[in-house]
Amino acid sequence: MTDAELLAIIAQAEREGWTELDLWGNDLEGLSSEIGRLQSLEKFILGKFDYKEGKSKGNRLTSIPQEIFQLINLKELSIAFNKITVIPDAISNLANLTTLDLNSNQKSLHLKSTKSNSAMMTDKPTLHKPYQQINS
Numbered sequence: 001m002t003d004a005e006l007l008a009i010i011a012q013a014e015r016e017g018w019t020e021l022d023l024w025g026n027d028l029e030g031l032s033s034e035i036g037r038l039q040s041l042e043k044f045i046l047g048k049f050d051y052k053e054g055k056s057k058g059n060r061l062t063s064i065p066q067e068i069f070q071l072i073n074l075k076e077l078s079i080a081f082n083k084i085t086v087i088p089d090a091i092s093n094l095a096n097l098t099t100l101d102l103n104s105n106q107k108s109l110h111l112k113s114t115k116s117n118s119a120m121m122t123d124k125p126t127l128h129k130p131y132q133q134i135n136s
Helices: 001-014 033-037 066-070 089-093 117-123
Strands: 019-023 041-052 056-059 078-080 099-101 124-128 130-133
Touching: 001 033, 033 066, 066 089
Parallel strands: 019 041, 041 078, 078 099, 099 124
Antiparallel strands: 041 056, 124 130
């Protein structure tokens, strides 16, 4: 997906107030800062397993773009099948987040433990990691 195509999708999603955006399998290495303008977004998919085709489809993200942490209405975030190694403290900004799918990222994936995101974890979001589900 080109930058122009991504910007067009983001603009349309903002205009139409989309609550779900699915960008899996687009070979993205990063996201435009405009993604943070999608305040209606509740579900954001950047990677998943396609059961119909029987294969995984992610992107090439090595970090979670900071603009995602501006999406305060986000309930579900799937960044499976990317190359994420660290979950930043800013994840605690997503107070409505109930599902975080990290399936098949780097083996050394770390969730930083701080007071702010520990407080968020008391609401028991579901954290998906490769081949296991952990309920905090």
